[in-house]
Amino acid sequence: MEETNKISVSQLFILLFLSRAFSLVAYSPAGKGGGGDLTLITTALSGVVQLLALAAGLYLCRRGTGVSPFITPGSGFFRLQSGLYWLCCLVVCVYTAVNFIAFMTAVVYDHRHGWLVAVTFVAAGALAACQGLEGLARGGGILAVLLGLGCAVIALGLWRQYDWLNFTLRLLPPGDTIQGACHGLAMNGELFALLLLLPYLRQAPKALPCAGWVGSLTLAAGAVQLMTMLALGSYGAMKPFPVFTAVTSAGFRSFQRLDPVFLVIWVTLGLVKLSVFLSLASGLSAGLFFRPWGGRWVWGNGLVVVVLALVLWTGPEGWMDQLHRWLAAGTVTFVGVLLLPLAGKLLDKRRKEG
Numbered sequence: 488m489e490e491t492n493k494i495s496v497s498q499l500f501i502l503l504f505l506s507r508a509f510s511l512v513a514y515s516p517a518g519k520g521g522g523g524d525l526t527l528i529t530t531a532l533s534g535v536v537q538l539l540a541l542a543a544g545l546y547l548c549r550r551g552t553g554v555s556p557f558i559t560p561g562s563g564f565f566r567l568q569s570g571l572y573w574l575c576c577l578v579v580c581v582y583t584a585v586n587f588i589a590f591m592t593a594v595v596y597d598h599r600h601g602w603l604v605a606v607t608f609v610a611a612g613a614l615a616a617c618q619g620l621e622g623l624a625r626g627g628g629i630l631a632v633l634l635g636l637g638c639a640v641i642a643l644g645l646w647r648q649y650d651w652l653n654f655t656l657r658l659l660p661p662g663d664t665i666q667g668a669c670h671g672l673a674m675n676g677e678l679f680a681l682l683l684l685l686p687y688l689r690q691a692p693k694a695l696p697c698a699g700w701v702g703s704l705t706l707a708a709g710a711v712q713l714m715t716m717l718a719l720g721s722y723g724a725m726k727p728f729p730v731f732t733a734v735t736s737a738g739f740r741s742f743q744r745l746d747p748v749f750l751v752i753w754v755t756l757g758l759v760k761l762s763v764f765l766s767l768a769s770g771l772s773a774g775l776f777f778r779p780w781g782g783r784w785v786w787g788n789g790l791v792v793v794v795l796a797l798v799l800w801t802g803p804e805g806w807m808d809q810l811h812r813w814l815a816a817g818t819v820t821f822v823g824v825l826l827l828p829l830a831g832k833l834l835d836k837r838r839k840e841g
Contacts, residue, residue: 493621493689494624495688496688498628499688499692500696500700501624502627504631504704505630505760506677506680506759506764510675510760511707512752512756513728513730526656526657526659527709530708530709532664533705535668536671537704538698538701538702540672540825541681542697544679547828547831548828554686556568556572556828557569560774564830570771570775571822571827573768573775575676576683577792579764580764580765580792581792581799581810583760584605584761587757588608588796588797592604605793608757608758608761612761612789613789616766620687620766623763630759637749637752642714645733648717648718649718650718653716653719653720669817671705672817673815673816674815674820675704676764678823679819679823680764682824683823719732734748734749765789769784770784772787
């Protein structure tokens with residue numbers, strides 16, 4: 488991405504909110520959604536954990552001139568940082584593509600057409616990424632409005648299905664509570680994406696916008712969980728895509744079936760998430776070899792994403808589960824938000840003292 492490709496703080500947070508919303512819509516209380524340690528209480532606590540981690544990451548990025556998790560380009564550690572961040576972004580891209588393929592082949596297309604879904608999805612994301620970060624950010628405001636309208640339609644459709652007897656506030660043991668609270672941090676790859684996008688901001692983000700972004704994500708996650716709880720009850724815990732199950736079972740006069748609305752939201756959010764991380768991956772791979780960013784880097788990374796996603800999707804089911812468990816453990820987010828910025832700050836301090 489070009490250095491002149493600057494965006495505002497509000498555009499950044501809208502873009503990252505849409506990206507994170509893809510994972511929130513895919514929320515599942517069982518199996519791939521993180522197990523039984525996800526409750527409304529742990530979701531609220533996860534917001535606090537995410538805010539603390541983001542504050543620490545932003546503090547570690549503020550050193551010398553500018554705000555960035557990277558140290559001076561040209562050093563060996565800069566290449567190492569770029570390579571590790573590239574792997575983190577690539578993992579998120581592959582996870583997004585695999586989730587998209589699994590959902591589309593489960594409820595829309597035949598399982599045999601999964602390769603076509605993967606190629607089409609990644610190609611669309613690559614085309615969007617080639618437009619640059621500024622183009623994605625400009626479209627983010629329009630997509631946010633459309634997302635709000637779509638969610639309002641779905642909420643109206645589910646209103647008559649809500650059963651407040653299904654509402655529960657489970658108190659978990661301390662270990663499960665900590666695990667559930669850290670799950671939101673682990674699955675929020677947008678936290679380290681925010682750090683990587685700091686150099687492309689017209690001004691550094693303040694504390695209040697950061698807190699508002701994390702708070703809105705926490706409220707959105709709680710709203711999705713509350714909606715599925717009230718609409719499906721314990722039945723939702725047995726479904727791999729409970730939000731879609733709730734939507735397809737809804738109906739009221741003007742909208743007999745709301746699944747087309749859900750599909751539009753799902754596809755749009757998936758493209759935004761893939762485009763953001765594919766843009767970051769292509770910029771990092773170009774920087775790793777000290778080459779100017781261009782479309783060929785986007786398509787090259789897109790090809791890698793397609794191949795890896797199809798290998799995971801067509802391979803043993805344990806491969807996909809292992810990828811999710813690895814992400815749910817928080818390895819990728821912890822490395823991107825805390826470990827790499829901390830190492831860069833320590834090396835920068837040591838260089839100045841020397």
